[in-house]
Amino acid sequence: MIDPDGIRRFAALAGLDLSDVEVDRLGRDLTAILAHVRTIDELDLSALAPPPTETTASAPLRDDEPVPAAGDAPPAGAAAAIGGMFIVPGARRG
Amino acid sequence: MTSPLAADATENLEVLRRDESSASRWIRDCLSRIERMDGRIHAFLHVDAGAEMAAADCDRRRRDGEARRLEGLPIAVKDNITVGGLPTTCGSRILGGWVPSRDATAVARLRAHGAVILGKTNLDEFAMGSSTENSAFGPTRNPWNLGLVPGGSSGGSAAAVAAGMCAAALGSDTGGSVRQPAAFCGVVGMCPSHGRVSRSGLVAFASSLDQIGPMARSVRDAALILEVIAGPDPLDSTSAREPAAGFVEACGRGVARLRVGLPREFLGPGVDPEIAAGVDRAARALEARGARVEETRLPHSAYAIPVYCIVAMSEASSNLARFDGVRYGIRLDPGSDFEAMLRATRGGGFGAEVKRRIVLGTFALSAGYRDAFYVKAQKARTLIRRDFLEVFRSGIDLLLAPTTPTGPFRLGEKVDDPLAMYLSDVFTASANLAGLPALSLPVGRSSLGLPIGVQLVGPDLDEPTVFAAAAAVESACGRLGDPLDGLRP
DSSP: OOOHHHHHHHHHHTTOOOOHHHHHHHHHHHHHHHHHHGGGGGSOOTTSOOOGGGSOTTSOOOOSOOOOSSOSSOOTTSOOEETTEEOOOOSSOO | OOOTTSSOHHHHHHHHHTTSSOHHHHHHHHHHHHHHHHHHHOOEEEEOTTHHHHHHHHHHHHHTTOOOTTTTOEEEEETTBOOTTSOOOTTOGGGTTOOOSSOOHHHHHHHHTTOEEEEEEOOSGGGOOSSSTTOTTOOOOBTTBTTBOOOSSSHHHHHHHHTTSSSEEEEEESSSTTHHHHHHHTOEEEEOOTTSBOOTTBOOSOTTTOEEEEEESSHHHHHHHHHHHBSOOTTOTTSOOSOOOOHHHHTTSOOTTOEEEEEGGGSSTTSOHHHHHHHHHHHHHHHHTTOEEEEEOOTTGGGHHHHHHHHHHHHHHHHGGGOSSSSSSOOSSTTSOHHHHHHHHHHHHSOHHHHHHHHHHHHHHSTTTTIIIIIHHHHHHHHHHHHHHHHHHTTOOEEEEESOSSOOOBTTSSTTOHHHHHGGGTTTHHHHHHTOOEEEEEEEEOTTSOEEEEEEEOSTTOHHHHHHHHHHHHHHHOOOOOTTGGGOO
16 A cells, blocks of 8 residues: 555655645555556566666666756756756847 | 448559549548547547648649559548647647647658548547546547447547548557557557557657557558558667568468467456457458467466556656656646646646556656566566567467457446556557567457457567458458448438
8 A cells, every 4th residue: 555645755756746635546546556566476587687777887766855856056967057947058149 | 432431441542543533532521421420429639621632632643643652541640649730639638739840750651652641539648548538638439339438548540440530540559559449449450569660759658668550441451551651760769670561462461371379368257258259250260261270378468467557657657757847738837936837737737547657657666666566577578578489489470369358348437447447458468568569350249239359469570470360360250330320410
């Protein structure tokens, strides 16, 4: 069972506003779906290699914490940012 | 040319070649049927006002001796595939007002061969569903019984073809979204091998599974359209490099000495006896034409829906991150800060099923659960694909199975039970997970008068064998008639 706080956390990670009614409904639905998904646990998967996405050292995963899309200190390689906005070249000059 | 239902597209194109009719008349017939019938079926979200002018241009080209292969063919396009200058909604509020500037590669190839785009068809929002009830613009109804669903997510395309509102249509298939509605509406639907058709211009749902495929009134029509839209595309790095040819020719090559497998797991007690009888009818048709039909096994197919749920929803949660109120469609609460605008736009713009899948996919990819769900599902997917490879390696040339366990269900019957809805795709999802070509075709009607569909699954990139067997079954079972007797004006 994913409790309401869990649903709200994953919705925040996904950038979704949900009403309380939606949170309750999703909790019930996802619990039923995941119980069915859990039948995969019957399989012996120990001899199988993980998918390539799980072994690529060049694609590290960030923490599962909702953060602003653009802070004053943008990630390395990203455009400059200020006040929660990305700074990009002007479309019109002159 | 009489009714759009009286002949398939191949035959109607031949009528045009003989100068016995015109593209303009063909298009007008389709538009007339849309006008008279679509108020009750709701297959179309948008009809192109320029279709008649395009048809007139086709007639001019034919008079000038410049006719192309599909000159004048009226075709509809599922509304998650872009047509330059027409709205693309994906059945969602969130894309409101978005008009893409360019054609998807599949659409561009159809146009380059003379096809006329009639309009955009209804679908479950972002192709997520099995009944077309998840469209933000209301459900499509099954032309065989307006109280029933047409299947989904390409339900608008299937209903439009079945009702003769177009000669053929494009759909997309991620877990059965071409084949299941084809079975429910009594038309032919082909999900090609992964990479066979460019996905450039297809709005991504689950990229390792999504395919564009034709929906048509006959096997040879589906082969013709696939032959036009398939092939390598520099705009899609995942498109297969192998040339796409010989699909139409394969429809006439017969099935002598083919070995056809009947997977035992697809014919258990959960299958409607009339559908099982349809599979038996198809098997006997193949045997009568020289094929050998034998039982086989796909031992991991029971895990197809659990694996599909995790893989498809994980990919969906990533693919749909791009709908942020900035680059496409609507923006809600634009006066607040960016984060609030993002959450409000996505929370208000997406429907319930899309939000369900995004949250589930985000959960399955999150640090605490990734190994337990996503990684495990990907490993199980390997087992599902291996089952198919081992069957084909053993000498079986293709598989025959039901497309769906039951016939079309009532509107509203499963909307409150998402798991029951997902299980509608229990026999179709495994071909997507394995990346294999699979085709559904009608083999008759049930005692309730509803279409019965069976599917044929072939080895990777072996569409010709699938078409050869499908054409043999079709020649024995015949095509279905007009579903719209009760709708005639």
